[in-house]
Amino acid sequence: MPPRRVVTGRSRQPRQRFAEELRLLRSRNGDSLRKLGEVLGWDWSLFGKMESGETLGGPEVVQALDQHYGTPGLLLTLWELAVGDPTQFREQYRRYMALEAEAVSLWHYAVSAPPGLLQTGGYAREALAADGTRGEELNQQVEARIGRRELLERDDAPPFRIILSEAVLRTQLRDAQAWREQVEHLVEASDRSNITLHVLPFSAGPHGLMNTAVKFLRLPDGRTVAYTENDVRGELIEETSRVESLQRLYDAVRDLALSPVKSRKFILRMLEEVPCEPST
Incomplete structure (x- = not known):
């Protein structure tokens, strides 16, 4: 035997x-x-x-x-x-969301999609549907994502700095009107006193975050944590040395990005390329 x-x-x-x-x-x-x-x-x-x-x-x-x-x-x-455990990724993201709600400042770099905090309902719906989400689950996830925007709209909203790769503005939705509303929302967001928006143009060339979307949170206790993600995985990073390394990459990308004023003009030019809703 x-x-x-x-x-x-x-x-x-x-x-x-x-x-x-x-x-x-x-x-x-x-x-x-x-x-x-x-x-x-x-x-x-x-x-x-x-x-x-x-x-x-x-x-x-x-x-x-x-x-x-x-x-x-x-x-x-x-x-x-x-x-590689997908359950862990969900757990890490839930923990990130809990930390985000208490953050005293936030700064992000977006590779190909607007950050959830700046997404419209139309954008969130099409993006989530592209992942295979359907029915009531889709409605619930869209509602949850849109609900996150309250963090930046409340009276004591924390400072939020976002760098958008030009790819974010070039990757349009199938629904032209929904895409127009999303771009208009980005323009409106750039006018808020607590939001600083940069565009990183393709002409900036290669950089250290080309394939990595990253989010940083400064917490009430003074700690900074980071969350990195791509299409298949995400990771909450709390180790100081790793967070600092990512921050250095982020700072280098910010140095390559357009100023907030030039970024707003860039987005407005992109908006001119989006067709208006046809009159009925």
């Missing part, structure tokens, strides 16, 4: 399994969190957050842990599985 499979009792959830392995390896090695931080050169609190499942960390720190524990490739493989 073949040998019986050993049941380890470990979690089958990728994120939990990764955190369990981190705790087990550190315990076996006899390391404290502080000692681990001193040896590897990262803030020890990062390892505590990774072991509790609060964050996954990045590939660099995971590779360093693999080397430290003598487990070549093991932790990195578990990390990749955890990163």
Whole structure:
């Protein structure tokens, strides 16, 4: 008879399994969190957050842990599985949304679509439908997305800086009228005192955020967190060194972008290219 499979009792959830392995390896090695931080050169609190499942960390720190524990490739493989867990992405986005609601300032870079905070109902509906959302779920998600705009419209609205890639303005909706309303909304938003809007033209050339939409939140306790996303994944980043690295990339992109005044003129020129609703 073949040998019986050993049941380890470990979690089958990728994120939990990764955190369990981190705790087990550190315990076996006899390391404290502080000692681990001193040896590897990262803030020890990062390892505590990774072991509790609060964050996954990045590939660099995971590779360093693999080397430290003598487990070549093991932790990195578990990390990749955890990163690829779609359930985790939803959890991270829900946490980002909760943090967004209490942010004292926000700044974003948009690659190909207006940020949710500046989307009209027409844009949100067509964009969500393109992902396969239908029926009542579509209505609920559109309502939820539009509801986020209240954050920027209330009396104590936080400062919001947004850099729009020119691709955002070139990727039109199928519904010309809905697209016109979206562009007009961007123009109106640029007039608000708490919103600073930049356009990054194609002529700016290559830069460090070409394929990455990123959002930053300054929280009441002084911390800054970031959320990066593309079409298939998103990640909430709270590790200080990674957030600062993204901020440097963002600052470099802002230096390439048009001024707010020139950006508004740019959008108005784009608006002239959008057909008006035909008269009935």
